[in-house]
Amino acid sequence: MSLAVTLPAPPGPYLDSGLLPGDFYSYQDLLSAPEREVVGRLRDFLRTEVAPIVNDHWARAEFPFQLFEGFAKLELLTWADPQSAEPKPSNLLQGIMALELAHADPSIATGFGVHSGLAMGSILACADEEQQRRWLPAMSRWEQIGAFGLTEPHGGSDVAGGLETTARRDGDEWVLNGAKRWIGNATFADLVVVWARDVDTNHVLGFVVEGGTPGYSATKIEDKDALRIVQNADIVLEDCRVPEANRLQHANSFKDTARVLRSTRSGVAWSAVGVMLAAYEIALQYAKEREQFGRPIGQFQLVQDLLVKMLGNATASLGMMVRLAQLQDAGVYKDEHSALAKAYTTVRMRENVGWARELLGGNGIVLDYNIARFVADAEAIYSYEGTREINTLIVGRAVTGLGAFV
Template sequence: MSGVPGLPTPTGPYLDGGLLPADFYAFEELLSDREREKIASIRDFLRTQVAPIVDGYWAKAEFPFQLVEGFAKLGLVDWADPDSSESRPSNLLAGFVAMELAHADASLATFFGVHTGLAMGTILSCGSDEQKRRWLPAMSRFEKIGAFGLTEPHGGSDVAGGLQTTARRDGDGWILDGAKRWIGNATFADLIVIWARDVETKHVLGFVVEKDTPGFTATKIENKMALRIVQNADIVLDGCRVPEANRLQNANSFKDTAEILRRTRSGVAWQAVGIMFGAYEIALQYAKEREQFGRPIGGFQLVQDLLVKMLGNATASCGMVTRLAQLQDAGVYQDEQSSLAKAYCTVRMRESVGWGREILAGNGIVLDYNIGRFVADAEAIYSYEGTREIQTLIVGRAVTGGLSAFVK
């Protein structure tokens, strides 16, 4: 080999028109010229700023804070500022952004998704006009980072019915008590959306807890084998007092929470596509350069079989999420369509990264060759924002005309 293969770059084996090798059916050409320029700027940022350092930060399980300014300069969420003249991007463009980020690194895609999709998305959907103006401008410039606190130590798939964090009205504020787990960005976030159950009405309410609020503690979860750059935290809320002004005025039941998750679930499917794209391109590059028995291993039938299966998974999944984004942009998509995409694409992703590691053989478990990071991170993407089993039950209920197989 001529050196260790890294992330594919624009100087590599791109198809005609500058498309990624994994974009075999040229889905990116569905974007407008302006949208493709935006993707090109993201791709350049990832190639020049992320690729050279990402393995080191993944190994150390640390977050590269110097990249935050770069995210801000990309202007990906300028539109969220209530005073901005920017229009909201199409769901198709948003999907390609999520895919492109995951194509480089799933942890940074997760950081971005938590900040923009979950935290900012909640404030956009559930905040009052005053709350949007108070928080979103700084968040859109990445001057304040957001987190989203829903999952609890004893509540994952059953968080809707098992939410134990409580909110008690106390004069002109609220007292929050409880615990949250797996909260991305929470160790350094400035604003954390916390979902809690009103002890009086039993309704689920949303609150924005600002860092350094007395009674709020976030402790980093150590020893993760996946998404190691993401700073997940265990959160403890012990008599945490939040003013009424920080209660999200339009978050009044778990239906509001579920609407946020419904919107972001498709983004996870796009991340799965990005991981497949990245893993395929690493494996393809390696197969062209690695020689055994006097020739590149890409010339052997069994290696080509693995490459084609990886490409088929990536292409089918990209077709699914592209059509889903078109339905979203048309305003006619259903929750179960997002669930099917999340379930299907993450299963195909898990298969594909395994085949990619197989092509790299022993080198596939060395971080320097990149594919191992994709294999490990895929395990987290496979499970978060709703397991395959839960997504399957959502789709199953829809296709059987409402016959629910959920445990009562």
């Protein structure tokens, strides 16, 4: 008598359909035909190159550096090269690309976003034309990788007023001293945007520190249980000398830093929707294949209730993000718009991954069944780029006219 146990194949975040099953109201139809082609190429790459390897790299907490070559071939960032005549993608297209990346894996999405959104975004927003010509071409081709150093060991939500890293002018150079923490990509980055407080003016300035600069060191943070593929680092700056030519010429206060964060915060909200859709898709596939009491569990009312609640969360969040992208494209969106999106979608994301884990039962805690990775990674997305509490206070100030920050 055989004692072998037959289980359904581990579900992944992709079904046979070419579209996201969770896009229940077909929001992707708002993209133009060329934009849909870009999304399709990215989705195919993520399906074939990322999905098969991601659990192994997550378990080993190692980054799959071979993906950089693939990202370069997709030419998703070539528009940022000042010499390119290619138009900047719409915010809707950029948002759905962020969704697709997180739908495949939140760590890969984070690494991509740190490079393209935080690092390149800082240079696009705060560098002069000469600096953009110097750095952006290689970054757009993934030949030089960027990182973004703002958060500090003693400063997270209060970093705007409590930045401890200092910058002191010394002739044609700046001397940086301080420390940064949780800096993604920093262990291997070629260019790190570091924010520091000018000791003479007390203004927050931005600098591009090149990898290998004396006085700069980055040490990988070990033993994380979320976003394990992301190579977060502790950065130490000890009399690190940076030329004036590497000071971002249009970054003169924390308001300039906030301009970058306003855009990337919406990107994190898009990532949360991607995680929601992945959790829903994994749960849906499992519910169709897993049998109990002689029939698929998807035929039970309580399982369908979980699936519909997950679909509702994803649909509502996706609708919010589409409208936010439209406000961005119209140039009328505000900090509170991004803040509400980040606060709302990450709460719904937490619900979805929890319900998906519940639906998979014991298999939900096994890495091979994929949802465990999303459950763990969702906790990091919930916290970074502004906690729910901080984003709530930003929205609360906007609607009441009264600031409740300490």
